[in-house]
Amino acid sequence: MATDDNTAQLKASNGMQQLPPMTPQQRQFTESGGLNRYRDLVTGDRNWLFFIGFELYSLFCSNLASIVGLAARRLCLPAFLRSSAGSLVVGKGLTIRQPHRISLAKGVILDDYVTLDVRADKRRDADVGIEIGEHALIGRGTIVVAKDGRIRLGKACNIGSACRIATQSSVEIGDSVLIAAYAYIGPGNHRMDDFDRPLIEQGMDLRGGVRIGEQAWIGARATILDGVTIGREAIVGAHSLVLEDVPDRAIVAGVPAKIVRYRE
Secondary structure, rough: HHHHHHHHHHHHHHOOOOOOOOOHHHHHHOOOHHHHHHHHHHHOOOOHHHEEEEEEEHHHHOOOOHHHHHHHHHHHHOOOOOOOOEOEEEOOOOOEHHHHHEEEOOOOOOOOOOOEEEOOOOOOOOOOEEOOOOOOOOOOOEEEEEEOOOEOOOOOOEEEOOOOEEEEEEEEEOOOOOOOOOEEEEOOOOOOOOOOOOOOHOOOOOOOOOEEEOEEEEEEOOOOOOEEEEEEOOOEEEOOEEEOOOOOEEEOOOOOOEEEEEEE
């Protein structure tokens, strides 16, 4: 005990502060901040010219109101994306990180205050990013996060307000899927098998991602965890917790979700 106390005092006398337990990402941005770290977060492995250009876009176009703002974002944002097509509708307050890893197809609609957040480790050449299909709509305040993973939203899917879709592996949402407000899709569970380490430092228990089949309907405040496949034309009831695969055309509900019946 005395040795531990002496070590703590020595660190304090050298101007060092012992950090509390935290996730690897928290530690990454806590231990070394500054401009380089900010650039890594916002534009990843792009050069300084790309970074400065994107900062200027964010400053002058991101929160610009009215039809002038819509026109400015439609004109300027594609210059920073991996790919895009015409007729984009991008609301104000869009938060977008590592835009060169994001693809928006023709007719995509992003409502106000949407977040498209890619967090790719520039040291690895991983297939990481967000791809949104033609005529898809993402509702106000929804957050889509690909952490060293890939998210694909199919054609004409409709994501409600204030949803969270996140992954460290993959999320694939089929064409014409309807997701109601406040749904929570994709994140894995935190590991808890090492009793000698704080839970926050144990990382995630990843199970291969989430897949939602075409024309499925996910109810309000439903939670779909990592490793689950939702079948084609299936329905997940509001407030359900889905821990197991759902067959095609099945209707499930409850905590945990169970099959109620099948669509005729």
